[in-house]
Amino acid sequence: MTRQIYVNGAYLAESEAVIPVMDRGFLFGDAIYEVTAMIDGRLIDNDLHLARLERSLAAIDIPMPLPLDGIREVQAELIRRNGMRDGTIYLQVSRGTAERNFLPDAGIAPNFVAFTQPRNLRDTPALRNGIAVALMPDPRWDRRDIKTSMLLGQVLAKQAAHALGFDDVWLHEDGLITEGASSTAFILTAAGAIVTRPNSHATLPGCTRQAVLRLIETRGLRFEERPFTIAEAQNAAEAFLTSASSLVQPVVRIGEQVIGDGHPGPVTRHLQELYLQAAGIRVEPVE
Ligand code: PDD
Numbered sequence: 001m002t003r004q005i006y007v008n009g010a011y012l013a014e015s016e017a018v019i020p021v022m023d024r025g026f027l028f029g030d031a032i033y034e035v036t037a038m039i040d041g042r043l044i045d046n047d048l049h050l051a052r053l054e055r056s057l058a059a060i061d062i063p064m065p066l067p068l069d070g071i072r073e074v075q076a077e078l079i080r081r082n083g084m085r086d087g088t089i090y091l092q093v094s095r096g097t098a099e100r101n102f103l104p105d106a107g108i109a110p111n112f113v114a115f116t117q118p119r120n121l122r123d124t125p126a127l128r129n130g131i132a133v134a135l136m137p138d139p140r141w142d143r144r145d146i147k148t149s150m151l152l153g154q155v156l157a158k159q160a161a162h163a164l165g166f167d168d169v170w171l172h173e174d175g176l177i178t179e180g181a182s183s184t185a186f187i188l189t190a191a192g193a194i195v196t197r198p199n200s201h202a203t204l205p206g207c208t209r210q211a212v213l214r215l216i217e218t219r220g221l222r223f224e225e226r227p228f229t230i231a232e233a234q235n236a237a238e239a240f241l242t243s244a245s246s247l248v249q250p251v252v253r254i255g256e257q258v259i260g261d262g263h264p265g266p267v268t269r270h271l272q273e274l275y276l277q278a279a280g281i282r283v284e285p286v287e
Pocket of ligand 1: 209
């Protein structure tokens with residue numbers, strides 16, 4: 001079956017789904033995107049992702065391409081047409097199509113594309129065994145809270161990490177971990193506190209982060225929202241990252257430093273289970 005992709009009001013076979021060369025997302029990275037996970041046919045934290053789409057678009061003054069309910073309908077129709085059960089749904093809204101010029105024409109209409117990517121998200125070796133993350137200086141601009149399609153910094157950091165034999169990368173600035181290249185970074189201190197950075201312009205306000213923080217609060221787990229250093233991360237009892245596509249992902253090595261005993265720790269395991277349960281996913285106990 002060929003994949004059906006949504007482009008500006010039409011559902012098209014992938015080979016027919018094209019965007020004009022003069023699209024400002026293509027030429028300038030002048031576009032916002034979102035990624036929502038689907039597991040067992042359920043969208044995970046979709047309201048949070050759509051709220052962030054609205055916020056990111058407003059931050060760079062691009063109008064919503066459709067009302068929120070219209071976007072939800074596009075997602076549902078793509079899921080239906082592509083028989084999606086597990087994977088991600090990608091949305092991208094660019095400022096629109098206009099002759100190439102740094103200053104955008106007033107009143108151009110946004111280009112809105114959306115597609116599904118089938119993939120097993122919940123039962124992967126990375127979720128079971130944890131991953132190794134490299135450490136690299138954060139190469140990005142100063143509005144990382146806006147989810148733009150300008151991802152070259154992250155692409156190059158991930159490629160460099162892979163070339164060095166790591167699975168992913170955590171970025172740092174002024175001695176502090178900012179976040180993962182496409183995820184939020186968390187540690188568990190030796191004293192038993194779960195720590196993540198507060199939201200600011202320095203990082204993307206993760207939707208999975210928000211959902212996990214809600215769980216931490218409702219379960220009364222010890223939690224500190226503050227920046228943490230590279231050394232603190234490397235000396236942590238446990239570490240993990242969160243994102244729509246990795247859910248709650250154990251991190252078992254940071255740079256050359258093995259975390260704990262090199263296996264996912266009990267608090268990370270607990271949060272993995274809580275997160276799936278809260279999303280309404282049936283969870284089998286982990287051995
Ligand atoms: N990335 N930080 C960055 C820089 C990200 O790109 C992402 C998500 C996150 C986590 O956000 P959330 O929990 O809302 O997915 C944090 C997506 C998955 C991507 O680019 O594919």
